[in-house]
Amino acid sequence: MNNTLDPTRSDRSSALRTAVSKVPEITLGFWIIKIAATTLGETGGDWVTMSLNLGYVIGTLIFAVVFIALVAAQVRAGRFHPYLYWATIVGTTTLGTTIADFADRSVGLGYPGGVALVATLLLVSLGTWYKAEGTVSFRSIVKPRVEWFYWCTILFSQTLGTALGDWLAGSDRGGMGLGYETGALVFAAGLAIVAALYFWTKVSRTALFWAAFILTRPLGATLGDFLDKPLAQGGLNLSRLYASIALVAFVLVCVRLIPQRPAAPGAAA
Structure with a gap:
């Protein structure tokens, strides 16, 4: 229906256009920082749960409190x-890491079970959001x-990405055993496909955004595992703490140097 014939819809569209967005515009810099x-979420989460020996339950509770506080702010x-914004993103990555590890290892679902569970939760979240707002x-x-x-x-989406990365790279708990380097290449190829669809097709930009957001998480997870896992497991055996500190510094520098501007409000195809 034409918006001029639907005052309510016209008012909502006008309000959306004049509203202030608190998320950044999606650029190449956004994906680099992401x-x-x-x-960082992978190395930081593993440092708390494994290096500090706090376990997945305590680690999840700690990061859940941090996540809620950051989202509230x-x-x-x-x-x-x-x-x-980027602190909150890091909060979701660390919490997503511990939730996925808790489901896969402590609960005993294994990697395929963890992927299925979190994928279902993601679809429920998207479906509920779409039903309530008419867009995601x-x-x-x-x-x-x-x-x-x-x-x-x-x-x-961050939790699903962690579970997917572990499923492809891991050789236990039902994993495919591809290793961290191969796993990273697989997800990088997936991102290349999403980028091609973005530049050369008219596929929904909203769908491509969420696909890319999910795929960047396992790419980061496999890179994180590659940095801190033992040499016998295909990693570099770097200190999780030092790797996390270096990544924090890198993220801060990127946020400082890469132009950050709020996304223009409005519906996306």
Whole structure:
């Protein structure tokens, strides 16, 4: 129906266009920082749960508190704050790492079971968001309820990415045993396909965004595992703490140097 014949819809569209977005525009720089942040989530999560011997339950509880606090701060913020946004992204990656590891290892679902469970939760989150708002576009993140939908969906996508990365790379718990280097190449190829679809087709930009967001997580997870896993398991056996500190520094430098601007509000195809 034409918006001029539907005042309610016209008012909603006008409000969306004039609203202030608190998420960044999607650029190449966004994806560079995203991959680094997800790699940090893997090394940081493993440092807390494994290196500090706190276990997956305690680690998950710690990161859940951090995640909720960061999302609450993000929702309360009156405008886009790059450092707060990326801190919240890192919060989702570390929590996603510990949740996936808890499901795969402590609960005993194995990698295929963990992937199936988290994929279901992600679809439920997207479906609930779409039913409530009529869109799952990142350009619609302009009011508190939508922000909570966005961040819960981000969390499940990060968790799914971790589970997918472990499933392809791992040789135990039902894993495919491809190793970390091969796993990273597989997900990089998937991202290349998504990029090709973006530049040369009219496939939904919203669908491509979520596909890329999910795929960058296992790419970061496999890179993180490659950095800190033992040599016998195909990793470099680097200190998780030092790797995490280096990644924090890299993310901060990228956020400082790469232009950060809020996404233009509006519906995306």
